[in-house]
Amino acid sequence: MSPAPDAARREAEHNLDVMKRMRLAEKAILARAPEHDLEPDLDRIAAVMELLGDPQRSYPVIHLTGTNGKTSTTRIIESVLLEMGLKTGRFTSPHLHTIRERIALSGQPISPEKFLAAYEDVLPFIEMVDARSATEGGPRMTFFEVLVAVAYAAFADAPVDVAIVEVGMGGGWDATNVADGTVSVVTPIAMDHQHFLGNDVTEIAAEKAGIIKSGSLAVVGVQEPEVAQVLAHRASEVGARISFEGNDFGLLTRDLAVGGQQLSIRGLGGDYDDLFLPLHGAHQAHNTVVALAAVEAFLGGGEQRLDPEVVRAGLAAVASPGRLEIVRRSPTVIVDAAHNTAGALALRNALEDSFNFARIVGVVAILKDKPATEMLEILEPVLDHVVVTRTTSPRAMRPEDLGELAADIFGEDRVTVIHELPDALDVAAGLADEGGGVSGGVLATGSVTTAAEVRMLLGATEV
Structure with a gap:
């Protein structure tokens, strides 16, 4: 057999093997407790991270919570940072078509090979923590906890310059919160998941405020006054700086345009005009305002204006599948x-x-x-x-x-x-x-x- 057909055969066999292993891995992960039946406890995921050497501390994190707009805001932040030449990791949930969408490297869903490499690296430690939990009468790690472990390991292995991480639910006890965000982003908070988060917006806000960490910069979208008060109290309590949309940054103008909208934004570090956003709806304009402030907070502590041309290019490249x-x-x-x-x-x-x-x-x-x-x-x-x-x-x-x-x-x-x-x-x-x-x-x-x-x-x- 000539070398070329032999190489093609080996590649085909490799691809089939990867697909088979990916199906088995996904089946094993899906067999765990689903994300809507979560266990509000950081002990298991923290134990796995410690056994792995805390990979989530090997890169800075922009951490996002809120009720709506998290995924779009995460994608907008990612797009601007990519335009600036940074290698990014993105973690979002839920997925639309494949579990790999939840973990993206530089804007693309993680490849099956890289997903498997990270999963197979963390699996022995997940099994150790599962066994330890079982001896104490506790549950196995959940579907979501396993994916968080895989994501944080994959980001460290890449490596990434920054990870943009969306919480699964809540904040304080969400599995993603084993990382400490350099920038904490809070999109608008409303009623949702009351059986886990609380029966009014202040209770929900108190849980979501848990991602605001000591020394971080918190960037907050438009909130009800009582929610803003909860978030401000948390920032004061842990020694974080906090900036609010409508007070420290905001939307200056918004006009409809073919295929999206045209925006002018006052950021933390300066104004940005003539920005085209290929997404529809006023809520996406406000997501963009928050995302841009988060990028400013991450790159210059909110004190420097970003290159407007880079911002324009980053926003023009934004996509948010499944959102209008x-x-x-x-x-x-x-x-x-x-x-x-x-x-x-x-x-x-x-x-x-x-x-x-x-x-x-x-x-x-x-x-x-x-x-x-x-x-x-x-x-x-x-x-x-x-x-x-x-x-x-x-x-x-x-x-x-x-x-x-x-x-x-x-x-x-x-x-x-x-x-x-x-x-x-x-x-x-x-x-x-x-x-x-x-x-x-x-x-x-x-x-x-x-x-x-x-x-x-x-x-x-x-x-």
Whole structure:
């Protein structure tokens, strides 16, 4: 056999082996307690990190919490830092299509080979901690804790110049919080995950404030006054500097533009004009304001203006898959991962602000533990018709139950119940064209899973 075919055969065998090992690793990780059934305790993840030599302390971290906007803000920070020539690590959750999306190196999902290398490095220590926990009557490490360990190890191995890390839930006891952020970012806080975080915004804020560490710089988006007070108290308590949107930095102007919006921003270190952001909605403008302040805080302690041309290039390259994302034309299909009331409100405002459909039909699938009634009430004014359905998630609400809620809000003549998501998408496309022609649109929303599955059905699998 000639050398070239032999090399091709070995490469094919290697790729098959990697794919097989990746499937086995993912199956093993998914067999652990899921992220919505977490264990609010840092002991296990801290033990694994210590056994590994605390890799999360080998690079600076920008740490993000909040209720909505975390992933988009993380991606915006990453894009600007990449434009500045830094090697970045990004950790976000949940994922749309593959578990590897959660761990990105310099803007790209971690490769299967690098994921496996990090996973196989940390697995013996995870198993040691699992065994120790079992002897004390405790649980194994969760799905999310394992992914945090893999991410922090992969970032150290790369190595990265900076890691931009989004919490999974909360802050203080979130597994990501074994790292100490040089910059702590808090996007707007609202009600969500009350069974874990608390029953009012001040309780939730107190938990999320746990990512603000001694000597760090905290960059805070627009908050309710009582939330701002909690965050300011935490900063004072631990000796961190804190800056608030609307006081220390903010949005100067915002104008709609083809494919996005044009912004002028007052940062911590100076003003930035003529910024094009290829994302829709006022909430994304505010995410950008916070992201830019976070980059200023990281690179110059908030005291230096960044190169405006670099900022412009970094923002122009931003993408946020599954967030007001157009995934098809004729009719236009938009996916949005709104999964709580704050997300639904931001979505409604963005639809009213940035789109001009003659008719818009919603494809809505919501998880059982989410505030479906409130979300539907928020979206009702901007949807001419709603097709309720379900995703493949075991947590999905039954279409019949969601349909009853929707009928009470929209009226029965504006609601269609379809059991399978692909069929629901087809029905919605037909309804959007009905009377609306080319100016009709479809909005698929209600959960991250809804956005992900519609993206996949329409062939949009790149992130």
